[in-house]
Amino acid sequence: MIQDFITIIQDYWLLLLIGQYPNGPLGGLANTLILSALAIALAFPVSILMALARLSKWWFLRWPMTALVYVTRGVPLLMLILWCYFVIPLWTGADVPSFLIMLVTLVIYQGAFLSEVVRAGIVSLGQGQMDAARALGHGYMGAMRFVILPQALYNMIPSMISTFVSTIKDTTLGYVINVPDLTFAASQVNNQLLTQPFQVFLILAVVYYILCWSLTYVANRVERRIARRRAGPRNARLPAEAAPLKTITEQL
């Protein structure tokens, strides 16, 4: 049994790691990581813009964005993927690679979720910070840039890492539109071996678990550190300070 695992890893580690590259498209774990990293890197600024639009005093920004966020959060990701897979080529008239479609879908989906975190972060600061900035003569954008967002985003770091974790897990759904990621590679291995699905998919599960668990661990460490710093040295040992942040992370 153990021997099976070792043999599979010995024979297929390169396929699992980078897919068919350089003879075919980049795939495997490398592609999973690239896709997740790009998705979160793009979803982050998108989520800030979405949150600002949702808090805008102008209805023509607020209403469509609120609708988009509600719809996105209210449908399964798989639906959204299929939707983009069929609609984007229809709109653009071009043959869009599945990697790009998956990326766009993830950016919209995670952007919508993160935008709620950003919005909560901004709202939870209360009106006082905005008032103080305005009273000193800062404009809306200046107040956001120098006062509101630095605080809201700093508090958001653990949630961002959690979103990164869920993005990694979400990339597996790219399988249905043939995105060559780690899951895709594992399924190729399974198709070649035919007799050892349990072993192959256990290896897959272990790789995802290690990846996600270590990031969750980092998130928890960062979270505790932020809570400690925010409490200030005077009450550094009050554990209660950690509680509110934790709940935000766990919602995702």
Next chain:
Amino acid sequence: MSTSVSEPQAAPAIRIADVCKSYGDYQVLKNINAEVARGEVVVICGPSGSGKSTLIRTVNRLEEISGGGISFEGQDIHAPMRASELNKLRSRIGFVFQSFNLFPHLSVVENVSMSPIRVKGVAADVAHDKALKLLDRVGLADKANSYPGQLSGGQQQRVAIARALAMEPPVMLFDEPTSALDPEMVGEVLSVMKSLAAEGMTMLCVTHEMGFARDVADRIWFIDAGEILETAPPEEFFKNPRHPRAQRFLADLRH
């Protein structure tokens, strides 16, 4: 010296004319008329819920008004104007909040120097030196590199005063600056305010500190149910208030 006196110089620091404000049917401010002369210290007092805080927040347009006008050095601050113009006016009116509202992500010295740098375009090192001087003036030079979370309430409020002063405003507004403080910290904030008044700063303060009003104010506005019922110099106001509601207010304070 030019013989013709230009309008802004002649205008009072703040002129409030026929100001009304309502939330739906509820009228918070009813036809307020008042003036603050340059160099004058005015204390607004009155029972809670009388509209004091709302009034002072309309002076730098943190609150909109429903009617009337407020001019600051001759400029109507509630007139339709571009956001950048309003920001410029606001930057010249210092405002101190009841809840301090320091920026918790910035150190004390950064709290004080940030707005001169970002709003007025002052060079960072110049603003930093100025901030240190202001902190020294409010007795907190040694806390320059601390964060607001590490300070007591009284210290935070003194930083907030320094932060407002950093913009070099000709007028300072105080909205119940000592109401959120523990009793033993009220004195340190009031003494900073007293020294400001002694230097000739134009001040408009909402406060429940009647001792401060008596010692420092040039004039008291008594406000109840959204109306200014009496304006008088403190000695007159405290000795024989004319309006029955002012008499009752002062009697309640003595109990």
